[in-house]
Amino acid sequence: MNHDAPLSSRSPHRLTGLRRRVLTTAQLRAHGVTPADTNARCRPGGPWQQLLPGVYLLHPGPPTPEERLHAVLLYAGRCRDTGGVPAQPHADEPRPPVRYTDAVVTGLAALALHGFTSAPPLLSLERIDVLVPRLRRLRSTRCAHVLREAALPAPVQIGGFPVAPVPRALADAVAELDDAPAVRRLLTEAVRAGHCEAAAVVRELNRARLLTRPHVVDAVDSLLAEGRALAEDRLYRMVDEHGLPDPVWNVDLRLPGGPDLGGVDAYWPEHAVAVELDTRAPRQDDDDTEWSEYARKREHLERLGITVVHTTPRKLRDSLDQQATVVRTALMASTEREPAMYVVVLPR
Structure with missing residues (x-):
């Protein structure tokens, strides 16, 4: 299949090969699909659907977690790719490399990507937190929750997605959580599972001005105790080994x-x-x-x-x-x- 061929030149049978694809209005236009064509295909019962403003899913079924992440990053940031189609291809097609800029996944979605077992799975999240530069004129909508930041953190690449480092992702997640046990579980797992040190987490919570919240302070006290215990274990192991x-x-x-x-x-x-x-x-x-x-x-x-x-x-x-x-x-x-x-x- 030639990814650079205009979509409008494909027969309806060939268009079915584009399922599990996420594209923007500009990318569809570059492939020969006019806005009128896009709107027609996104009508009720049509083969496509609009996930976010200017971002379309080229199949009628529910989006996968990966497709939602692609959609949020396409909506919030900028995308560069070498294959002409910055999205997940059909299962039997090679996946073109994708690079997103000016958008970083954070919060619970980022923690799920980092492998936190105490974070909800991506499939269950109603929204995905995404960091963008402060001067971007962009609103939160549907599954995209936009957080503005003067300087974006250097992202970690996980599965091709730019993801906030664990301490920053934790701070953004905790900022939205009032559930004290959930906050404690997330902070404890960060240290116990070796994702980061307790001091790095507290620095981010301090930067986000979250240390005035009683349930966060209680969780931090447990976190510091956990961090000290792990560090002491490493010290014992150093002497022994x-x-x-x-x-x-x-x-x-x-x-x-x-x-x-x-x-x-x-x-x-x-x-x-x-x-x-x-x-x-x-x-x-x-x-x-x-x-x-x-x-x-x-x-x-x-x-x-x-x-x-x-x-x-x-x-x-x-x-x-x-x-x-x-x-x-x-x-x-x-x-x-x-x-x-x-x-x-x-x-x-």
Whole structure:
């Protein structure tokens, strides 16, 4: 089948081969179909239907989830393709590559594409959230829910569709949800399934000004606890799998008869090396107090001769071997340093 041949030149029998196709008015016109022809074919009982303004489905049955996504992206953005027809071809035809610009799928539809089991399946969604540049004059209609943004996030390509990264998709989904258990499930799955780190989610929720909603705050507290637990598990695994000496875990340090020096996640007393896991996440009311307190604690410990290795959940997830090397190097270097001051180690 020649995709570049005008549609008007096809016989009615050949036109049936275009089922499961999504095209715009301009693309149909480029293939020789006039607006009058399109309107005639979209009449009740006709072979085509209009999904969105200027976007048509070239078969009479219900659109598939993929066809709805194509339709929303064609309506909201711009499309480039190398085959002349930016849509899903017939099952026995090769699919031409498609590139959409100025439109990014987000919200629950994006989470479904990312594989979230706690997100509704695409087939059940009444609308699809799509990000477009703020200056676009475009309205939400039918299944297309338009969200304007000054700068679109760099999309992830999933199945040929431009999809918002998980933290942004979560923020856009949570903005529309009042169901506290549903919000908690989505946020928890994001971290537990390894889609992203808790801090990245909280940053997006903070940017979207969602941290004033009580049910979101409660879910974030659970999320941060989940993120810390996973990061601690990775820290335990790093010590075990890389043959590091066993530290004492989750302890408070203090000078004999003196003030509390603060807690650390792992400590090697014979080497005076500590690991601190930074799971801080930004909040709307945050200032520099928490960071300044952390920095003062670290400087105090290092003045006492204790080496503090700072790590984050993301570093432990993405570069566990490298983090193990950093800790091993600090342990080996302890023999070349001046002896540290004696500190009391207490369980947290």
